[in-house]
């Protein structure tokens with residue numbers, strides 16, 4: 578009886594967590610940066626309202642963001658990363674913001690596209 582009750586509870590918990598996840602999507606995009614300071618800065622900048630999870634990989638320079646597209650758009654996320662000095666594959670950071678980055682964070686910038 579206990580086992581049955583436990584499995585019913587687990588199924589309920591699992592379906593609840595699926596519900597909480599409804600509407601969220603996960604996207605990956607390139608964000609240029611160098612070090613763990615960059616990682617902190619980029620992830621902090623991406624953790625805006627509507628974002629459940631933001632992770633930046635120091636090796637691949639790929640940001641993985643799980644977010645609710647009704648609250649924040651992918652385009653806005655690119656702008657948030659660029660806003661703290663990090664170019665993305667879509668949005669280029671302001672030169673002044675880039676220049677103010679810590680020395681070790683001055684990553685090699687990709688060719689400007691916009």
Ligand SMILES: [Cu+2]
Nearest residue numbers: 612614615682
């Ligand atoms: Cu850095």
